[in-house]
């Protein structure tokens with residue numbers, strides 16, 4: 378019997394910039410799976426109706442991106458621990474007609490570091506720059522990997538405080554000026570802010586006090602070498618760009634919708650980099 382044709386999507390507003398179709402269509406081709414993965418541009422006030430449409434149409438599921446991650450979360454009928462703790466969903470599927478969701482951003486973050494900086498999670502102290510939605514996923518990942526001292530630094534310190542409250546133990550909030558003194562025993566430094574993205578405002582961060590064994594990573598991947606990664610590389614520290622997080626966060630969704638765990642290969646990475654350069 379021929380395999381059933383399965384459909385999935387990425388939904389955002391706007392969504393044209395999303396590279397998820399490139400990733401999933403590469404895997405569909407590589408594994409010769411009969412299925413499709415498309416972009417769906419849906420305005421915020423249409424999102425709930427969109428979910429009802431795809432439920433009726435028998436769509437396998439999909440990814441949601443800005444600005445729908447929190448709304449998607451609020452519509453879930455079943456959720457996993459990651460979605461529950463992060464408070465936002467980026468991966469949806471249906472089970473017995475029920476809308477289920479996960480948040481795979483934290484998984485993608487940790488899997489990227491596992492691949493490119495083995496041993497990174499042996500450090501139990503990390504500094505996280507930023508306190509937005511992205512920071513939530515990173516803090517969740519750090520906690521699940523055993524980090525017990527997570528310093529959250531944010532321009533608006535009250536947002537960092539809110540995150541500490543949300544995650545309860547193991548996190549502290551700090552103003553930007555505190556960064557130099559937080560670094561001397563941080564095994565991991567993560568930028569989750571949009572600073573440095575696409576050549577936007579850079580920042581002056583003295584990484585001199587990070588331990589030599591530290592790993593510095595950025596969730597921004599356009600450009601691949603962000604200002605913070607550049608300074609870290611100049612200091613001889615291990616650096617990990619954010620592209621791998623994008624690639625790895627796509628793995629659990631693909632496996633769920635299309636029944637095969639895909640590989641994050643060098644070929645896939647090169648394909649996305651080539652697309653970024655066009």
Ligand code: ATR
Nearest residue numbers: 507508509510511512531532533536569570571572
């Ligand atoms: P996301 O969901 O991608 O994390 P967000 O919730 O808008 O997006 O959060 C963006 C983060 O980048 C915040 O931590 C923000 O700091 P504030 O909470 O003080 O706004 C940070 N950020 C953005 N632009 C910044 C800038 N110019 N200087 C310092 N921090 C900045």
